[in-house]
Every structure is written in C-alpha cells, then in structure tokens.
Amino acid sequence: MPELGDSSPPITVRSEGAAVSLGTIGWQQIILGGSQPDRSPLLLGITHIVAGERSELIKHATSEVCFVLSGNGHMVGDKAVYRFTAGDALLIEPESWHAIQADPAGDVEMLFCFPQRHIPLTHGWEALS
Template structure:
C-alpha cells in the first residue's frame, strides 16, 4: 500500500512556474498539489498528451482555457483536455489546488508559445 504524507513532500517548481508537491506518480497517473501566491500566474502552456483535472481546495482566481476565462474558487474542478492552452492566475488570497494528470505529469509534455 502506498501512503504518502504531505509533511514528507519536497516542493519544487514546474516549468509553468507553480510550486508543487507531488503526492504520487505512477506510470498511469500523477497527483500533485500546486500553490500560487496572490496575483501569481502560471505561464500559459499546454500538454500534448496529458489530460489534467484541477480541484481548487483553497482560495481562487481566474482560469483561462483556450481563450475562455472565468473566475474559479474553492470547491471548483476544471477539466483541461490534452492540447488545451491554459493558465491560472491566483486571486487576492492565492490559490491551492490538486492537479491530477493522466498520463502522469512530465516536463517534456509541457509546451509554451
């Protein structure tokens, strides 16, 4: 049984600029927690292969997906299909979200304009 504790996870910065702690990374999927400080944005990017789901667990901000923007907040889930350009900008309280990627997150599958 794989059980991972938040207290043991080392944060690192992804290519898009968010700070994440990766809970689990298997050949099939990955689950990580990302945080952005108030006003901080990820760099607009896409993943050619991975589908992502963002689940906001604290705070909120503005989510842009393929040119459409909307406010998102704690409790919202966002589906990001492969190939969809996306960016999230934290609101005044910052944002903390869980990111599930299938197949798992890879720096090599992160593309910028």
C-alpha cells in the first residue's frame, strides 16, 4: 500500500512504445522497462517475426523468458532446435545462442522478459564471424 503522500501509482499500465524495425524479418517493441517512463524492475517487450523469417542468432548475459502469443515456429539453439506453438513458454539460459524461426504459414509474436530493467549485454553470431 502506498504511503500517505506518495503520489506514484502502485500499478503501471502501458500499451505503447516505439516499435524498432528488425529489417525485413519483423520488429520489436519495449513495453515496460528500458527507456519507458515507468518503475519496472524488469524489461518486457514483444518480438514480431514475419512468416518464414529467422531472427539473428544471439546470446545474452542473463536468462530470458519468452511466451508465444501467436504463431508457430522453432527456437534455434546452440545445442538443439525446439518447436513452439502459441501458448508455449520458453526459458533461455544465460549465454545460450538462440534465434526465432517463424513457420512459413504465419507470423510469430512473443513476449520476452529479462530480469533487469535494461537489455542485457547481447552478442550476435554475425558480429563474431
């Protein structure tokens, strides 16, 4: 419960934020955390991958949790390929290479969440080759 005189609301509702283009493969949007004007201790966003496309192979310094909102595809990992469908949750361990591959039949949208307010240190496979 907020203390008397505390004018900040205990609940933050956000539905906007600038979408960032991922080129021809899709877009991302930060909903909570990052540079958004909220007090979230987490970073929450949406990734949209166009049908038949694959995101860059990347890895982060921290864990990432994803929830598939719509679509079907594969999470391409450094050790295996994992099939996902709408309603699935994925836990990506720190320092694990991963990419999202959308099935040709339709786009994929998933929520992603990091246990910190800002995007963690991230490495791309292309940058290392």
